Amino acid sequence: MPLSVAVQMDPIETINPLGDSSFALMLEAQARGHSLSYYTPDTLAQRGNTVTARVHKISVDDKEKGLHFALEDWQKTDLRDFDVVLLRQDPPFDMNYITTTHMLERIHPETLVVNHPAEVRNAPEKILVMSFPELMPETLITRDEREIRDFRAEFGDIIVKPLFGNGGAGVFRIRPDDENLGALLEMFDASFREPFMVQRYVPQVRKGDKRIILVDGVPAAGLNRVPAEGEVRSNMHVGGRPELSELTRREHEICEAIGPELRKRDLIFVGIDVIGDYLTEINVTSPTGIREVKRFGGPDIAVMIWDAIEKRR
Numbered sequence: 037m038p039l040s041v042a043v044q045m046d047p048i049e050t051i052n053p054l055g056d057s058s059f060a061l062m063l064e065a066q067a068r069g070h071s072l073s074y075y076t077p078d079t080l081a082q083r084g085n086t087v088t089a090r091v092h093k094i095s096v097d098d099k100e101k102g103l104h105f106a107l108e109d110w111q112k113t114d115l116r117d118f119d120v121v122l123l124r125q126d127p128p129f130d131m132n133y134i135t136t137t138h139m140l141e142r143i144h145p146e147t148l149v150v151n152h153p154a155e156v157r158n159a160p161e162k163i164l165v166m167s168f169p170e171l172m173p174e175t176l177i178t179r180d181e182r183e184i185r186d187f188r189a190e191f192g193d194i195i196v197k198p199l200f201g202n203g204g205a206g207v208f209r210i211r212p213d214d215e216n217l218g219a220l221l222e223m224f225d226a227s228f229r230e231p232f233m234v235q236r237y238v239p240q241v242r243k244g245d246k247r248i249i250l251v252d253g254v255p256a257a258g259l260n261r262v263p264a265e266g267e268v269r270s271n272m273h274v275g276g277r278p279e280l281s282e283l284t285r286r287e288h289e290i291c292e293a294i295g296p297e298l299r300k301r302d303l304i305f306v307g308i309d310v311i312g313d314y315l316t317e318i319n320v321t322s323p324t325g326i327r328e329v330k331r332f333g334g335p336d337i338a339v340m341i342w343d344a345i346e347k348r349r
Contacts, residue, residue, distance in 0.1 A: 039119040039349060041065050042073040042091060044080075044136070046125050053096075053104040057326040057338075058124040062096045064338035072096070073118070074107070077125050077136045087115045087139050115140075119349055121149045126322045127202040129160055133321070148348055150341075151320055155301040161317045162199050162233050167297065171290050171315040176234040181221050184234055188217065193237035196220060199230045202321075209237060240312030246281055247325045249337055250306045252344045253295035257334040258283050259325050280332035286313045294318065304344050 045051075045058050053059045066072050072094050079090035091113040095106050115121055123140060127133065140153040165172060176187045177199065188194050192212040201207070206224075210217050224232050244260035260281035283291070287310055294315070298306050307323030309316045326337045 038068075039065075039070045039346070040073070040117065041070045041120045041122065042075060042089075042113075042115065042118045043122045043124055044075060044077055044089070044140075045122075047076055048074060048094070048105050048107075049102075051101075053098065053101055055324075055327050057324045058122070058322070059096065059104065060326040060330075060338040061122060061124070061341060062094075063098060064336075064342050066096055068342060070120075073113075074105075075110075077132075079110075080136060080139050082139050082142065085142050087142050088112050089115060115143045116147050118147050120345060121147055123149055123151060123153060123156060124322050127200070129200045129202070129321055148345065150304050150345060151306075152302040155303055156320055159301060159303070159318070159320050160200060161202075161319045161321065162197075164297075164320065165315060165318045168294060168315060171293060172235075173238050173311075173314045173316070174236040177231050178234070179225065179228075179231045181218075184221065184232070185217070187234050188212075191236040193239075195235045195237050196224070197233050197235075198224070198228050199233050200228075235316070238311045238314055238316075243312075244279075244281070245316075246287070246310045248283065248287060248291065248308050248310060249323065249325055249329065250291060250295065250298060250308065251337065251340045252304055253291075253297075253299040253306075255283055255288070255291040256337050256340055257325075257329045258287065259329055259332070259334075278328050278332065280329065280334050290315050305341050 043058060043062055051059060062072060073091045074094040075089040075091045081088050090110040092110050093108040097104055121140065134157055137153040137157040140149045143149065144153055166175065174191060176183060178184060188210065194210050195207065196210055197207040208220055210220065241263065244262045246258050246260045248258045249256045258281045260279050262277045262279065290310060303320050305323055307319040307325055330336050
């Protein structure tokens with residue numbers, strides 16, 4: 037039976053359709069005959085328990101940027117009129133993002149919100165992962181300079197990054213002889229109110245930082261992202277080279293360990309990051325990688341996600 041679907045996302049004219057996972061999900065919804073609408077989170081409004089947005093009906097086409105969508109005029113719409121809402125705007129995971137999850141929680145589960153808005157709020161990428169310390173490199177969350185310096189004295193080579201950053205922004209490697217730690221912490225202290233994440237540097241990152249996509253807690257595919265020469269970050273938008281990669285035994289073990297918790301939280305679409313033998317992040321807000329996996333010969337994960345959504349409806 038066709039579903040009415042709305043996608044809450046960043047302005048669609050700004051995305052790169054060839055690499056955007058939200059766009060892949062929209063293409064698959066349209067191919068299945070579901071009615072498709074779109075709105076941006078800044079148009080959300082709540083009166084009492086009624087949550088509305090300025091919603092456009094939309095059609096999408098797998099073409100170059102600028103030709104990839106067509107919109108109808110917006111209509112103020114009660115989001116309970118939809119069967120499914122895809123929560124797909126990108127971080128930063130800030131109070132604005134958190135507020136949208138509170139608003140969407142008002143309509144869920146009568147309208148199925150994917151991923152579950154309360155669990156998105158309660159499971160930030162660098163917080164949920166701390167539930168699995170046995171799978172991680174040694175990790176510290178704090179903004180206390182003494183704690184960070186003690187951690188560095190213990191492990192020498194460390195990574196320092198914002199707790200709620202995304203896309204590799206603000207990720208720094210501090211080597212044992214690097215004299216910039218104090219200045220970096222001053223900058224972080226002035227820029228962020230939250231604690232910072234500090235991890236032991238894992239040298240296997242030179243061979244890649246693998247993104248593994250899980251659907252309903254089950255691994256679907258892995259995409260290894262190899263950092264560019266002279267770059268500590270492997271994110272594709274800063275030059276990381278993607279390549280489809282079979283999962284190792286250790287990676288299967290990691291997925292088996294976290295899968296039950298993802299299913300318990302009703303997190304349908306999740307992307308985890310693995311370096312060497314270590315889990316480093318669990319991405320639940322707006323995971324990516326669908327189009328790259330398919331482009332490199334892997335499965336069509338959008339199909340798998342919509343199969344999971346339709347089972348719930």
